Amino acid sequence: MEILRLNQISPDQVILWQWGFVKITATLAYTWLVMAILVLGSWLVTRRLSTGPRRSLWQGVLEVVVTSIRDQICEICHEDPGPYTAFVGSLFLFIGMSNFLIIFPGYVAPTSSLATTSALAICVFLAVPIYGISRQGIGPYVKEYFQPTFIFFPFHVMGEFTRTLALAIRLFGNIMSHDKIIGILLAVTPLFFPIVMHALGLLIGMVQAYIFSILAMVYIASAVQAHEEGEPANKGSR
């Protein structure tokens, strides 16, 4: 009896098209699907935006989402959320939408692919010094790695890598494990119980999207504000 299908182990293993090392896997396909939904939905809603008091339902939904993202960012960095909204908000929306679509049969979340979560973590890993250097300049930013003494430099660097790895593994592990649990439960108890687990999976997916984006914002904020506060840049790592 086949308990788990191949695509339930990892969508990276499902290759839809390949030409040399270039290959289209299920991960990419579902990623594009998620991207298409997000971008097309945004485009459709924002084509005709109302600046008056009366607005459409979907405009209201998007305004609530964007406002919530900006408020969360503002609570963390205590400054104008404008420069971080696109990056952090896209992280949340992408991961959230990827995890939300698991309610549809046959869909496998791209975030259950370690490549996807690693790509997102690498983006965060790169975004932190970019935001930090753009705000403080390269000298003060690099100097933070030698605080309080130069001996701490390797620990700072190690912390950067480990937290990036932790971001990737945390998201991948939660989503992938949930997929596996659903697959196993479907095989063992096909009625009712998988529905509950799906609902739990939705909650876990949203929580993971929130955690990932909030942690990314915390890292960025610590890099941006480290110089101003005189604290280590990795204070928010966990």
Next chain:
Amino acid sequence: MHIDPFILVAQIINFLVLVYLLKRFLYDKIVQTMNIRENGIAERMSEIERLRNEALSSVASCEARIHDIDERSDEMLNQARLAAEKEKARLMEQVREEVDRAQRRWLETLDREKAAFLEDLRKRAGTYVFETIRQVLADLADEELEKRIVQSFIHRLSSLEPQEMALLKKALDMPEPVIRVKSAFELDQRLRQPIEEVLQPLLGMEGEIVYELNGHTGAGIELMAQGYKLSWSIDDYLESLQEKFLQILKEEIGTPGVEKATV
């Protein structure tokens, strides 16, 4: 767990593209729209605040004006009330004066009417009394009375004051003087004789005594000689008494306060 480098790079690119697209189609537009709306709301709120302030100032102004109007109306009401009371007092005083005047006029008229009535009554009473006296005297007239009258006339004639006597003599100092003796009753010879005994010395021999009967002389005798007149009559007493009576009556009527006090 194997990570395909191509998938990894592709996902990084995918995410960056997604960030760009969402920034272009979602965040910028939504934020811009919200900013426009917030600005519009802020403008409307400021406009509302301005209108509210204007309304509050208008309300305050209206309340002040209403308060002023109330005060002025109260003041005008008080003034009107005072003026009305003053006018009422003036009219009451005027009415009181008119009533007093009317009362005075009425009292004066009453006094006059009363005085006139009293005067008329007294005159009538006096007249009636004197007429009665005259009537009584006329009814009682007889020879004895006529004799008494002649005696009284002779007594008077003989007891004339020297000045009176001089005036009589002067009146008779002319050729053929005439003395007219008028009486209300017929003087017979028995009554004429004492008269002539008194007058003859004054007339002398050429003089003449003419006796006339005159009902107007009343119970008495009258002597007339060239402008001199000497008479004795009960009517003279009565007339003198009547004149005194009228004099007293006039004096009493002339003092209405006394009359009023006696009313």
